[in-house]
Every structure is written in C-alpha cells, then in structure tokens.
Amino acid sequence: MAADPNAAASPAAPHEPPFTYTPNRGYEPLQDVPPEVRMPRGTPHPDGLDDDDDDLDDIFEEDDDVDDDDWAADGDLTKTYNRQRQLNESDGGAALPRANQQKPKANTFASVDDQVSALSKHAAKIRLDSVKQDGDKDKEKDKADRATSEQVLDQRTRMILLQMINRGAVSEVHGAISTGKEANVYGAVLHDDSSGETTHRAIKVYKTAILVFKDRERYITGEHRFKGGFDKGNSRKMVKLWAEKEYRNLRRIYNAGIPCPEPIQLKLHVLVMGFLGDRKGWAFPRLRDAVLAGDDVDRQWRSLYVQLLGIMRKMYQVCRLVHADLSEYNILYNKDKLYIIDVSQSVEPDHPRSLEFLRMDIKNVGDFFRRKGVDTLSDRAIFNFITAPTGPVEEPDMAAAIEKLYELMHMAENDDDAAEREVDNEVFRNQYIPQTLEQVYDIEKDAQRVGKGEGNDLIYSNLLADQVVNPKREDAEPSESSDESDNGAELSSDDQSGDESRFDKGRPRGRRFENKDEKRLHKQAVKEAKREKRKDKIPKAVKKKLVSTTSRKKK
Ligand SMILES: Nc1ncnc2c1ncn2[C@@H]1O[C@H](COP(=O)(O)OP(=O)(O)OP(=O)(O)O)[C@@H](O)[C@H]1O
Ligand SMILES: [Mg+2]
Numbered sequence: 001m002a003a004d005p006n007a008a009a010s011p012a013a014p015h016e017p018p019f020t021y022t023p024n025r026g027y028e029p030l031q032d033v034p035p036e037v038r039m040p041r042g043t044p045h046p047d048g049l050d051d052d053d054d055d056l057d058d059i060f061e062e063d064d065d066v067d068d069d070d071w072a073a074d075g076d077l078t079k080t081y082n083r084q085r086q087l088n089e090s091d092g093g094a095a096l097p098r099a100n101q102q103k104p105k106a107n108t109f110a111s112v113d114d115q116v117s118a119l120s121k122h123a124a125k126i127r128l129d130s131v132k133q134d135g136d137k138d139k140e141k142d143k144a145d146r147a148t149s150e151q152v153l154d155q156r157t158r159m160i161l162l163q164m165i166n167r168g169a170v171s172e173v174h175g176a177i178s179t180g181k182e183a184n185v186y187g188a189v190l191h192d193d194s195s196g197e198t199t200h201r202a203i204k205v206y207k208t209a210i211l212v213f214k215d216r217e218r219y220i221t222g223e224h225r226f227k228g229g230f231d232k233g234n235s236r237k238m239v240k241l242w243a244e245k246e247y248r249n250l251r252r253i254y255n256a257g258i259p260c261p262e263p264i265q266l267k268l269h270v271l272v273m274g275f276l277g278d279r280k281g282w283a284f285p286r287l288r289d290a291v292l293a294g295d296d297v298d299r300q301w302r303s304l305y306v307q308l309l310g311i312m313r314k315m316y317q318v319c320r321l322v323h324a325d326l327s328e329y330n331i332l333y334n335k336d337k338l339y340i341i342d343v344s345q346s347v348e349p350d351h352p353r354s355l356e357f358l359r360m361d362i363k364n365v366g367d368f369f370r371r372k373g374v375d376t377l378s379d380r381a382i383f384n385f386i387t388a389p390t391g392p393v394e395e396p397d398m399a400a401a402i403e404k405l406y407e408l409m410h411m412a413e414n415d416d417d418a419a420e421r422e423v424d425n426e427v428f429r430n431q432y433i434p435q436t437l438e439q440v441y442d443i444e445k446d447a448q449r450v451g452k453g454e455g456n457d458l459i460y461s462n463l464l465a466d467q468v469v470n471p472k473r474e475d476a477e478p479s480e481s482s483d484e485s486d487n488g489a490e491l492s493s494d495d496q497s498g499d500e501s502r503f504d505k506g507r508p509r510g511r512r513f514e515n516k517d518e519k520r521l522h523k524q525a526v527k528e529a530k531r532e533k534r535k536d537k538i539p540k541a542v543k544k545k546l547v548s549t550t551s552r553k554k555k
Contacts, residue, residue, distance in 0.1 A: 058268065059159050060115050119162035126161055128153070131175030132187055132281050157205055160270045169265045169272050170201050177283050182207055187281055188272070200275035202261060202283075204246070206239045208269060239269045246344035247271055252319040258311055259339040276332050276339050287338065287368070288328035300336065301372040307338055308365055309377075310398035312358075313386045317393045321346045322354045326361035328368045349387075355433040355460075359383060363429060378421045380428045380459075381405055387462040430518065434460050445529050 153161070161173050170188040178185040188201040243266060250263040250273065262274030277283040285291075292300045308331070315321050323330070323346050330342040347354050362383055366376045377385075385391075385405060392398050413420075434440045446458055455461055 056112050056116065056156060056159055059156060059163065060112055116159065119159065119166055122162045122165045125165050125172045126153070126158065127172060128175045128186075130187075132177065132283070153205075156268075157270060160267045161203070164203075164265065164267065164270070164272060170203070173203060174281075177202065187275070187283075189281070200277060200279075200281050201264065202273050202275045204243070204271045204273065206243050206269040206271075208236050208239045236269070242344045243269045243271050245346075246342075249319075249321060249343040249346045252321060253315060253340060253343060256314060256318045258314055258319070259337055260343070261339070261341060276334070276341070284332040284334040284339065286329055287331040287333045290333035298373055301369065302374045303336070304333075304338060305365075305369040305374045305376065306399050306402050307395075308369075309382060309385065309402055310395055311338065311340060312361065312365070312382075313391075313398055314393050315340070315346075316349065316358070316386050317389070320348050322349065322351070322358045323361050324354075324357035327364040350435075352435065355383075355387075355435055358386065359429065359433065362386075363425075366425070375406075377402070377405055377409060378428070379425045381409065383428070383459075384456075384462065389462060428459075431459050442529065 164170055165173070169190070171191040172189050174187040174189070176184050177187050183204050183206045186203045186205065188203050190199045190201055191197075192199070247263050247266040250260060253260045254262055261276055263271070264274065265272040275281070275283070287304075294300065312323070312326070315323060321343070323340065323343060325342060325345050326340075330340070332339040332341060347357060349355075351357075359379065362379050366379060366382070370376050385402065391401060409421075440446055440460070449455060449458060
C-alpha cells in the first residue's frame with residue numbers, strides 16, 4: 001500500500017501524480033501544484049470557500065429526503081455508499097477535482113434565490129447566542145465568552161435550519177449544547193401556538209469538513225490510511241449518509257421502546273430529534289457526569305448497570321444493532337433511567353466486525369461500572385447474554401435473567417474469583433471471534449467440543465443452531481419467553497439495513513499479542529489443542545451437519 005521507494009527510478013515516474021505518500025502524513029505534494037488542481041486535505045479550499053457556501057440547490061430538492069417515509073429505498077443506502085466509496089478511492093490518493101458528478105441542473109437559480117430570500121424572514125429565529133451548555137448552569141457566562149466557543153454556521157446549514165423553521169419542525173434554533181469533532185448539537189424549541197406549549201428539540205449538525213470526515217471513515221472501516229481524496233461534493237454526500245444512518249438507527253431503537261431521542265426530521269447533514277433534558281432546556285447529563293444522590297448510591301449504580309445490559313441485549317435482539325461506540329459518553333442519565341445516543345456508527349450483527357464492536361462496548365461498560373464499584377459480570381457472560389437468541393427481550397425478565405447470572409457466578413466462585421474473572425476478561429478480549437463457520441480456525445477441534453457437550457464454551461456458540469449446541473448453558477435465560485425475540489424480525493423487516501456493513505472490511509485473521517506472556521500462553525493452548533485433535537478425528541457427517549446448520553442460521 002505504501003509508495004514504492006523505487007518509484008522515482010521507474011520509467012513511469014514522470015507520469016505519476018505530483019504527490020508522494022509518507023506514512024503518518026499521507027499524500028504530500030512533491031512539487032508546486034497549480035492551484036486549480038490542488039486540494040490539500042485540511043486546508044482551506046483554494047477558492048477560499050470552506051463550506052460549499054455557493055451551492056444550495058440540493059437543499060431545495062425535495063425528492064431525496066428520508067423523512068418522507070419512503071422506507072422502501074432503505075437498501076439503496078448501501079449501494080449509494082458503495083458507489084460513493086468507489087468514486088472516492090478511484091483517484092489513487094491525489095485529491096484532484098474531478099468532473100462534476102451532479103445531475104445536470106435545470107436553470108433553477110432564480111427559484112433558489114427566491115427561496116433563499118423567502119426563508120430569510122426567519123433569520124432572527126436562529127439565535128446561537130442563547131446557549132444552555134453543560135457547566136453554564138451554575139455560572140452566568142457572558143455572551144462574548146460563548147461566541148468564542150461557538151461555531152459559526154455555514155450558509156448551507158443555515159438554509160437547512162431556516163427551512164426547518166419554515167416547515168414547523170422547530171420554531172427557534174438556539175446555541176450549541178455540544179460542539180464536537182464530528183458534529184455540533186444545538187438546542188431548539190418548538191412553540192405550539194394553539195396550546196401555547198413549548199417543546200424542546202435537539203438538532204445534530206454533522207460537520208462536512210474533510211479532515212473530520214477522514215477520521216470517521218477510518219474508525220468505521222478500520223483503514224489505517226485515508227486512501228482516496230474526497231472532493232467536497234463527495235464528503236458532503238458521505239456526511240449526509242452518516243446523518244441518515246443515525247436517523248434510521250434511532251428509528252429502530254426508538255420504535256423498540258429503548259429510551260433514546262425521538263428521530264423527527266432529517267435534511268442532508270442535519271438531524272432534528274427529541275430533546276433529552278428538562279423543561280427549561282437543560283440537557284440531561286452524560287452518564288459520565290451523572291451525580292447520584294441518596295444513601296443507596298451503590299445499589300443505584302448496580303441497577304443502572306443491569307438496566308444497560310438489558311438495553312444492549314434488546315438493541316441486539318430486537319433492533320438488530322450493535323451500538324459500536326457505547327460508553328458513559330454516549331449515554332445520558334436522568335432519574336434512574338439511561339438514554340442511548342450517538343448511534344450513527346451502529347452496525348447490524350451481520351457486519352463483519354459487529355461482534356468485535358460488541359466486545360468493545362461490553363468492555364467500556366464494564367470498565368465504567370467497575371470504577372463505580374459495581375460487581376460486574378465477566379465480559380464473556382455478558383456477551384453470551386446479549387447474543388443468546390432465546391430468552392427475554394423485555395424488562396423485568398431481562399433483569400431477572402441477569403440476577404440468575406450473578407447467582408451462578410457467585411455459586412461457582414471462591415475467594416480468588418474476582419481476579420480470575422479479570423483473567424478471563426483478558427483472555428476473552430483477545431480471543432478471535434469468528435462470525436461465520438467459514439471464519440472458524442479449527443473446525444474439527446471445535447466440532448469435537450460440541451460432541452462432548454462443550455459447545456456452549458465456544459465463543460461463537462450463539463451462532464450455532466440449538467440442536468447442535470447442547471443447551472445446558474448455565475447462563476441461559478428462562479426459555480418460556482423465547483418467542484419474544486421474534487419481535488426483532490418484525491421490526492427489522494420493515495427497516496432493512498441502512499448501514500454500510502456489506503462493504504466493510506472484516507477483521508484480519510491474525511492475532512496480535514500485547515506481550516510475551518500472552519504469546520506463550522497462546523502457543524501452549526495451540527499445542528494442547530493439536531494434541532487433542534490428533535486423538536480422534538471428527539466424522540465427516542458430523543462436520544457437514546455442523547456447517548449446514550450454522551449457515552442456515554446465518555441468513
Ligand atoms: N437528543 C439530545 N438531547 C439532549 N442532548 C443531546 C441530545 N443529543 C446529543 N446531546 C448532547 O450532545 C452531545 C453530543 O452528542 P453526540 O454524542 O450525539 O455527538 P457526537 O457524535 O459524539 O459528536 P462529537 O463526536 O463530534 O462530539 C451529547 O453528549 C449530549 O450531551
Ligand atoms: Mg458522542
């Protein structure tokens with residue numbers, strides 16, 4: 001992937017683009033590049049426009065919105081994204097502008113101008129100086145102070161907000177609740193003139209800046225380098241897709257009854273959602289900042305932990321989503337209740353890395369609650385709890401199932417076991433998780449374990465069909481409510497994957513070890529496994545059966 005060091009000597013050299021690749025620095029110009037073909041990442045556009053202020057056409061296009069309930073188009077998101085990616089990667093790193101790929105425009109300038117001037121009557125309703133940011137609650141900040149922490153809206157975003165005001169999604173847009181790397185979240189209010197009531201809303205505005213977008217891309221695909229250049233048109237479209245993904249994921253989560261912001265309206269990179277906060281417009285704190293009061297704080301933390309595990313299971317089983325960025329930063333807290341936010345990166349279970357993301361989520365959650373003094377379950381037990389296809393997906397049954405897990409854990413444990421659990425967590429976190437049988441390292445060894453009734457010890461046991469895996473699972477939830485998990489199918493059939501899973505790269509098969517001890521242990525384990533394997537080989541018929549039942553399971 002890195003540039004060939006001998007490239008300069010190659011006969012093709014004079015024809016190469018005037019860029020060179022340097023690890024950690026990306027593509028850099030080798031020589032002076034004429035301004036008309038220069039678009040270095042992260043620096044202002046040569047024409048001085050940083051945010052595509054000039055082009056407002058798509059803002060007034062009606063047909064490609066998601067909020068028109070045209071969910072049949074869901075599957076197309078993947079295609080669109082794929083196409084976009086190909087375009088992005090096809091220019092080999094040198095971010096040269098390419099031919100305009102937008103549809104030919106009719107002469108719509110007059111009408112765009114008309115619309116812009118019609119919307120300008122709402123200009124005073126965007127009041128970014130009116131801020132309710134965390135931390136302001138106690139001290140009065142003066143406006144000059146705030147102005148510096150605030151980001152000026154670009155023209156396109158401003159137009160979209162004015163349009164939303166015009167259509168009545170919100171009546172006024174206020175200052176930022178949160179300004180981040182990838183998005184700003186603004187407070188907004190909706191006045192109902194007939195009832196005189198005021199409803200608060202939140203507006204998430206994704207940033208279209210090239211550098212910011214690069215980070216996101218890397219995070220999601222696991223690419224170590226930003227390969228293709230993004231031209232502005234593309235980065236704009238990609239960010240639009242992320243906003244759309246968050247909107248759709250929120251819909252699923254909201255429809256499943258998991259506490260989260262209500263998705264209200266989406267336009268390009270701007271998402272209007274329900275506000276999670278009090279009536280005065282103060283947002284609920286993130287779980288990280290939650291202050292619990294009372295004399296049973298420990299019990300409260302534990303019950304929040306149990307609540308969150310239930311949410312994770314329900315997200316997985318009913319919404320068919322792994323959050324993939326779950327931590328105390330993306331959960332809001334109010335009055336014993338947790339709210340899930342920030343779901344643009346959430347993926348479906350058939351995403352090649354979903355189980356890896358899930359394991360990461362589990363670790364983050366465990367780490368946080370351990371710091372709060374909660375006696376946490378092992379990562380492995382939680383992983384099994386979340387992915388088990390049978391069992392409850394509603395409260396209070398899920399909480400009861402978790403209490404059962406605790407009982408079992410404490411029954412099986414002696415004094416040293418907290419330490420042992422930590423060891424098991426470490427092992428679990430470094431284990432390779434196959435998501436399909438094709439990815440299993442040593443199918444014969446595993447099939448043998450299944451034969452011995454140890455199928456439930458396999459890390460991917462929940463991917464196996466029940467008739468193959470001996471259901472003596474110690475952490476199994478009560479099975480009488482197994483039919484409840486069908487709710488998931490219902491939901492996901494109306495809202496098929498809008499995510500990028502199919503074109504994401506899988507985790508590489510190799511293992512990386514952090515230290516020598518791990519490596520030694522692993523070697524030992526492999527040797528032992530090989531010895532086991534030599535003892536008796538698995539009959540072909542059993543192997544076949546295992547493969548066919550599993551691939552049937554995995555749709
Ligand atoms: N619906 C909402 N109601 C109230 N506050 C919200 C809402 N959505 C987001 N926030 C606040 O905005 C913050 C950032 O939101 P979110 O996590 O969705 O953005 P983000 O993608 O993490 O942005 P970045 O990564 O750029 O910081 C949250 O921590 C929360 O405090
Ligand atoms: Mg966040």
